Amino acid sequence: MKRFTQMEYKDPDEMLFGHAKFPVKIRENMEIGDGYVIPEINVAPGEGTEESKEKMVSESRNIAHSASERAVNIGLPAFILEQEHISQQTNNPDWTAECTKVQIEMLEKYYDEYGIKTALRATPADIRDEEKDSGFWDSDLFNKVIESIEACASNGASIVSIETTGGKSVSDYGIARGDPKAILFGIGVLGSMDMEYMWNKIVLICKKYDCIPGGDTDCSQANTAMFLAGGLLDKDCSHTLAALARAMGAARSLVAVECGAMGPLKDCGYENPIVKAITGVPISAEGKNAVCAHSDLMGNLMAAVTDVWSNESVYHREEMGGTTPEVWLQATGYEAALMNTAIETDNGKILRDLYTLTDKYRDPQALVLAYDNAYRIGQAIVEYGDDPYLRARAAALEAGAIINEAVDAKKMYLTRFERDSLDSALKTLEKLPTESDKFIKDCIRRYSRKIADFDPKNYEL
Amino acid sequence: MKRFTQMEYKDPDEMLFGHAKFPVKIRENMEIGDGYVIPEINVAPGEGTEESKEKMVSESRNIAHSASERAVNIGLPAFILEQEHISQQTNNPDWTAECTKVQIEMLEKYYDEYGIKTALRATPADIRDEEKDSGFWDSDLFNKVIESIEACASNGASIVSIETTGGKSVSDYGIARGDPKAILFGIGVLGSMDMEYMWNKIVLICKKYDCIPGGDTDCSQANTAMFLAGGLLDKDCSHTLAALARAMGAARSLVAVECGAMGPLKDCGYENPIVKAITGVPISAEGKNAVCAHSDLMGNLMAAVTDVWSNESVYHREEMGGTTPEVWLQATGYEAALMNTAIETDNGKILRDLYTLTDKYRDPQALVLAYDNAYRIGQAIVEYGDDPYLRARAAALEAGAIINEAVDAKKMYLTRFERDSLDSALKTLEKLPTESDKFIKDCIRRYSRKIADFDPKNYEL
Amino acid sequence: MSYEDLENRINQRNVFLRYNVELEGPAIKPEEDEDVVDILPNDEPFKSIALTILHENRDDAINIVKKSLDEGVSPIDIINEGLMKGMDAVSVLYTKGIYFLPDLMLAGDAMMESVKECEAVLGHKSETKATVVSFVAEGDPHDIGKNLILMFLRAGGYEAIDLGRDVPAADIVEAVKEYNPIFITGTALMTTTMTAFPKVVEALQKAGLEVPAIGCGGGAVRKDFVESFPMSVYGVEAYHTPKLADAILKDKKDWKDLRKEYVDIVDEFVPEYS
Amino acid sequence: MSYEDLENRINQRNVFLRYNVELEGPAIKPEEDEDVVDILPNDEPFKSIALTILHENRDDAINIVKKSLDEGVSPIDIINEGLMKGMDAVSVLYTKGIYFLPDLMLAGDAMMESVKECEAVLGHKSETKATVVSFVAEGDPHDIGKNLILMFLRAGGYEAIDLGRDVPAADIVEAVKEYNPIFITGTALMTTTMTAFPKVVEALQKAGLEVPAIGCGGGAVRKDFVESFPMSVYGVEAYHTPKLADAILKDKKDWKDLRKEYVDIVDEFVPEYS
Numbered sequence A, B: 001m002k003r004f005t006q007m008e009y010k011d012p013d014e015m016l017f018g019h020a021k022f023p024v025k026i027r028e029n030m031e032i033g034d035g036y037v038i039p040e041i042n043v044a045p046g047e048g049t050e051e052s053k054e055k056m057v058s059e060s061r062n063i064a065h066s067a068s069e070r071a072v073n074i075g076l077p078a079f080i081l082e083q084e085h086i087s088q089q090t091n092n093p094d095w096t097a098e099c100t101k102v103q104i105e106m107l108e109k110y111y112d113e114y115g116i117k118t119a120l121r122a123t124p125a126d127i128r129d130e131e132k133d134s135g136f137w138d139s140d141l142f143n144k145v146i147e148s149i150e151a152c153a154s155n156g157a158s159i160v161s162i163e164t165t166g167g168k169s170v171s172d173y174g175i176a177r178g179d180p181k182a183i184l185f186g187i188g189v190l191g192s193m194d195m196e197y198m199w200n201k202i203v204l205i206c207k208k209y210d211c212i213p214g215g216d217t218d219c220s221q222a223n224t225a226m227f228l229a230g231g232l233l234d235k236d237c238s239h240t241l242a243a244l245a246r247a248m249g250a251a252r253s254l255v256a257v258e259c260g261a262m263g264p265l266k267d268c269g270y271e272n273p274i275v276k277a278i279t280g281v282p283i284s285a286e287g288k289n290a291v292c293a294h295s296d297l298m299g300n301l302m303a304a305v306t307d308v309w310s311n312e313s314v315y316h317r318e319e320m321g322g323t324t325p326e327v328w329l330q331a332t333g334y335e336a337a338l339m340n341t342a343i344e345t346d347n348g349k350i351l352r353d354l355y356t357l358t359d360k361y362r363d364p365q366a367l368v369l370a371y372d373n374a375y376r377i378g379q380a381i382v383e384y385g386d387d388p389y390l391r392a393r394a395a396a397l398e399a400g401a402i403i404n405e406a407v408d409a410k411k412m413y414l415t416r417f418e419r420d421s422l423d424s425a426l427k428t429l430e431k432l433p434t435e436s437d438k439f440i441k442d443c444i445r446r447y448s449r450k451i452a453d454f455d456p457k458n459y460e461l
Numbered sequence C, D: 001m002s003y004e005d006l007e008n009r010i011n012q013r014n015v016f017l018r019y020n021v022e023l024e025g026p027a028i029k030p031e032e033d034e035d036v037v038d039i040l041p042n043d044e045p046f047k048s049i050a051l052t053i054l055h056e057n058r059d060d061a062i063n064i065v066k067k068s069l070d071e072g073v074s075p076i077d078i079i080n081e082g083l084m085k086g087m088d089a090v091s092v093l094y095t096k097g098i099y100f101l102p103d104l105m106l107a108g109d110a111m112m113e114s115v116k117e118c119e120a121v122l123g124h125k126s127e128t129k130a131t132v133v134s135f136v137a138e139g140d141p142h143d144i145g146k147n148l149i150l151m152f153l154r155a156g157g158y159e160a161i162d163l164g165r166d167v168p169a170a171d172i173v174e175a176v177k178e179y180n181p182i183f184i185t186g187t188a189l190m191t192t193t194m195t196a197f198p199k200v201v202e203a204l205q206k207a208g209l210e211v212p213a214i215g216c217g218g219g220a221v222r223k224d225f226v227e228s229f230p231m232s233v234y235g236v237e238a239y240h241t242p243k244l245a246d247a248i249l250k251d252k253k254d255w256k257d258l259r260k261e262y263v264d265i266v267d268e269f270v271p272e273y274s
C-alpha cells in the first residue's frame, strides 16, 4: 500500500471547487472534479419502510424518481444520488441488490430520456458490532457488510462508499471526557487500522465490477465530536478539541485513498479538504445546504474546495415545496450552479475565498478547515505519512498551532473552556511517545480496562 | 399621493444587496439596507394550532423562541422574524394582539440577553372576500383586517405587511386562460386600486404606533402565474406570460411605497428589484433558501439586490437538524453571511453578478428580473408613472422587449408555447387603448360577465 | 471585469439546461395526434363541432352548434358525439403534455357555452354521468386547483357543482343533501386549512350522511394526513379526478378501495402510492 | 485582491458574532457557585470527599474515601453525604451551563469508582432510589446520548442498568423481568430505528409486563411519533431523566401524567411541551 509522504497539490491556492487533480469518470459523460461542481442528494428512507423488502425497494425507487424529476424540471445538467443504507438493508444483501437496481434503472431512464447526467453512490451501513468478542473483522455482520458492498457494485452502483466505525468506542469515550489520548488512539490508530482492513477488500470488489470505490468519512468519530460541540451555546464538547479530532480524522480518512479509493470522498467527511490537498482526489462536502440534517459553524467554508455538494441527509417526506428529494436536490443544485457560474466567469477563486472567509474565524473547527490551513495540516500529515499514529498526532498538533496563531493575531477568540481544553490537549499530545508501538501498548492497557466495548482482539492487537 | 415619475437609482450598477437608498431603522440598532443583509425567517403555524387562541399563542411563542435560540447559537448578528398570520388570527384581532405580544417579548428577551438585533414583521392575512356583493372595501372581514393591522402595530410589531388580493379573481381567470388583458386589468388596474385603498389606511395606523409600514407583494397574482408556470416540464402557464405578469406586478406593488410604505418590501414580491430600482426602499427577497415553500427558476438571481433574505415559509415541525425555525433561519442566515462577507471585502458587486448570471438566461421570468433588466422595466413604469394602467402595460411591453432581444441575441431560448404566447400577448397589449377609462370600461363589460367572482362595485367602479 | 464581460464568458450549458427547449419535438396539428384521431368522430356535423372544441374556438363552436340545432340535429347527440369528444381529445392532449392549461380552460369554456345552447333547445339540463361537488377548504382563498378539477370533471361528463372558496363544513352538508353527489373534492393550499377536511367528514357523519369518497388534494395536503380520517382519499393530480369518479360510478369503489387501488385506477406511476 | 488582503478587510462582527466569548462572565471556582454552596456538606470528611468529585479528581476521591473507610466512617454516609452531594453539585453546574459534559463524565467516573470502594466494605451493592433500564434502539449504533442518561441517573441516585447499543425488544423484555425498573429509557438517532420503540412496547404488552413509562429521545425522535403509541413519553434533554424518574417514584406518575405535566416536572421552559 502506498502511503502519502508528499502533497499532490503544491500550493493551497491551486485548490478550487469543481477541480481535482485526478477527476473521476462515471459512464461516458460525468466527470467529477473536471471543472464543474455536481450536486448530491441523500434522502433517508421514511419510517416504516424498513418493515419489508418490498417497501424499501419502493421507497428507494420513489426517492430516485423524485430527485430525477426535479433535476430535469429545474434544468440541472448533472446530479449524484447518494443512498445511505439503513441497517435492515445491509443486513439483507438481497434488499441492497434490489434497491440499487431500481435506483440505477430510474437514473438511467432519465439519462436516456433527457440526457441528464446521473450517478448513484451506494453507501451500505457499517453494521458491525465493536463489542468484546464480537469478531469485528470476522463475523456474520462483517460478512453482511462485504456482501452488501458487492451487491451494490454488481447491481450497477456508480460509486460505493461506507462510513466505517473502527475505534468508535474509544474515541467516543475520549470525546465525552475531553481525553485527547483516547481520541488519538480511537481515530488515528484503531480507525486507520480498520480503514486499511476494510478498504483493501472494498477496492478489490469494486475493481471486479467496474464500480468506483468512493471513499470513507470519519463520521462516526470526528463528527461525533462536531455534533456534541454543537453551537456557541452548547456545552458538551470543546470546539478546540473537536478541531483537533477533525485533524486526526484527516490522517485516518486518507487511508481509503491509500488503499485505492478514487473519490469523490464522502460528503460528511469534514476532513475532506485536507485529504484532497494531500491526494488530489475529488471530494464531496456538505455545509449550508445540509441544515436539514445538522447545524455546523462552517456552512459556507465547506464549499470552498469541494467537487460535489451534498445535503447530507433528510427524511423522505413532503414539504410545501415538494418531496424532500426534490427540495434538497434543488438546494444543493442551486449552490452548485452558483459555483459553476463562478468557474465559467473565472471568478471561482474569489467565490472560494468568500466562502472561506465567511466562516474562517467563527469557530476553531472552521479555522483549521480553511483551505490554507487544511493544506498546512496536510503537510504535517505527509511529513509522518508512513506512520498512521504519528501523522494523526502531527495533524492535531498542527491544528493546535493554527488556532494559537490566530488567537495571537487577535483574529480568533476562544472561551475559557476552549482555551483550557486546547492547552491541556496540546500538552498531553506533545508528551506522547514518538513510537507507535509504545503508544499502542500503553493505550491498550489503559483503555481496555476503562471502556467496556473496546476489545483489542477486534483489531488483532 | 406621490406617484413615481423618476428613478431613485440613476444607474442599475448602483444597486447591490444590503444597500438601499433609504434604509429603514428599527429600534436603536437595526438598520435595514444600510450596508448589510439581514436574514428573515417565516414559519407557518403547525396543523391543529388554529383550533384555539391558546394554542396559536403558544405556537407563536415557540417559533420566536426556536429562531432566537438558533440565531444566537450560530452567531447571527441580526435577524427578522416574519409571522404571516393565518385566517383564524386575522379573524380574531385579539389573537393577533396576543401572538404579536409574545413574539416581541421573546425577541426582546434575546436582544437583552445577548445583544442580538431582532425585529418582528407581522403580516395579517387578507381575509376579505372578492365575491359579488361582498363589500370588499367595507365589510366585517375588511374591518377585521384593519383591526388586526392595528393589533400588530399597537402590540409592538416592528414592521407590518400584508399580501392584498385585489383583482385576484380577474387575474386568475386571465392566467388560467392565457389572457393578457385580464391579467393587466386584474393586476395593473384592480390590484393597484385596492393597494391604494388599503395602504393609505395601513400607513396611517402605523404612524400612530411608530411601526414601520413594510410593504406588499403581488403574491396573489404574479406568484400564482409563477407557481402555475412551475418548472421546465410544467404545462400550466407559459413562462413568458408569467414574466409579463411579474412586470405588471411591479407597477402594482409600487403603490404601497407611493402610499408611504418604507420597506423592507415583502419577501415573496419577486417584482421587488424593480420597485427598489424606482423607489430606493429596502426590499426582502426569497429564492434558493425558499425551496421549503416552492420551486422557482431564479433562486440565486433574487439575492442580487436584496436587503433582507427570506425562506418564504415552512411548516412548524421538526427536522433532523432541528425545528424548522432553526433550520431555515440558519439557511437564510448563512447566505446573508456570504453576502455580508462580499460587502466587507468589496466584492459585493462580483457576487451580485454571479448570483444574477447563474439564472439570467434560465427562464424568461428570471431574465426580466436581472437587475439591469429590472431597472429597464422600472424606467418604463416611471415614464407612465401617473397612470397605474398605462405603467403596468408599459412594464409588460418592456419585459416582452427584453425577452425578444435576448432571443435575438441567441442567449434566451423559448419553447413554442412560450414563443407563441409571448407573441400573442404582445400583440394584444400593443393594441389596447391608451386611455385608462376606455380600457377599464371595456374590461368591466367583458369580465363581469365571464367571471363569477368579479364585482366592479367592490372597487367602486 | 464588467457584468457584460462576465456574461459573455459563460457557457450556460455548464450551469443550467433548458430541457423543455432541448427536447421539443416537431410541431404537429392537434387533430393529427394518434390518440386524438382515435377519439374524434368521423361524421359531420360532429367532427366539425369536436374540432372547434379541440381548437378552443368558442365562437365557431357556438355557431356550428346553433346551426346544427337549427337543422334538427339532436342536442343530445351534439353534446355526446361532438362536444364531449372534442373535450376528450383536449384532455388527452393535456395529460400527454402537448396541450397546456389555457388550452384546457378555453376549450372547456367553449364546450360549456355550447352545451348551454343545446340545453336551451332540450328544455332542460343535459344528462350527466353523475354529480360531483367541489369546494375549497374553509379559510383558503386559493381556487385555481379547484377550477381545474371542475373543468376535468365536466370534460369527463360529470355535473360538477362549484361551492367556491373558503367553504364552511355546514355548506358542504347542505350541498350533499341537495345534490346527492357520488364524490366530493376538496382542495387546500395551507396546512392550517387542510384541517378543514376531517371537520367536513365529521359534519357529514353527524348529519347521518355518507359519500363514497372525498378526494382531498392541493398544495399543503399530505397523504398521511388525509388517510388519518375516514371517507377520504388523497388526490395527486387534478386530472385524476374523473378517473376516480368513474371508479366509484362504474365499479362501485369506495374510499377504502380508492386508497388501495389508486395506481390501477389512474393507470400511471404515482410515487405517493407506490 | 489576494486572500490575505480580503481577510484583512473583514470586520468579522458584521458577519458573525461569537456570543459565547462575548458573554462569558468572570471565572469563579466551582465551589463558590451559590447553588453549589447550598449543596456541599460542611462536615469532614464529607466536605473533602464531595470536593474531590466536584473537582473531577478520581485519584484523590478514591484515596480520601479509602482513608475514611479505614477510619471507620460509614460507607453509606460516605456515599450519601459525600459522593452524592458532590455529584449533585456537578449536575447543577452542568445544567447551569458552567460545567461541560467532560466535567460530568469525569466526576461521574470518580464517583462510581469511589462507590465501589464503599460497596466493597459494605459487602453488597449500596442502596439506590430505584432501578432504571437504558437502551439504544435496535439497529442504532450511537450511544453517547444513552451514556449521558446513565450518568445523570446515577448522579441522581438511581441504579441505571446499561443494556448497550442495538438492543432487540426481546432483551428489553428480559431486563424488565429481571430488574423490575420504574422507568425505561430508549434512544435512537435515526427515524428508521426509532420505530423500534413501539415494538418494545408491544413486546412488553405481549409478555404481560407494564412499566410506568418509557422515555424515548435522541436525534431523529419526534414527540408526535412517540405519542402515537402507549407507555411512552418524549424526553427532550438527557438531564431531564432523573426528574422524570423522581416524579414516577415519589408522585406515582405514569406515562400519561408525564406527557401532561412534563414542563412542571422538569421545571423549565420546554418548547416541545408548550
Ligand SMILES: [Zn+2]
Residues within 6 Å of the ligand: A163, A217, A219, A223, A268
Ligand atoms: Zn455521515
Ligand SMILES: [Zn+2]
Residues within 6 Å of the ligand: A042, A084, A267, A268, A312, A313
Ligand atoms: Zn451522508
Ligand SMILES: [Zn+2]
Residues within 6 Å of the ligand: B163, B217, B219, B268
Ligand atoms: Zn406570499
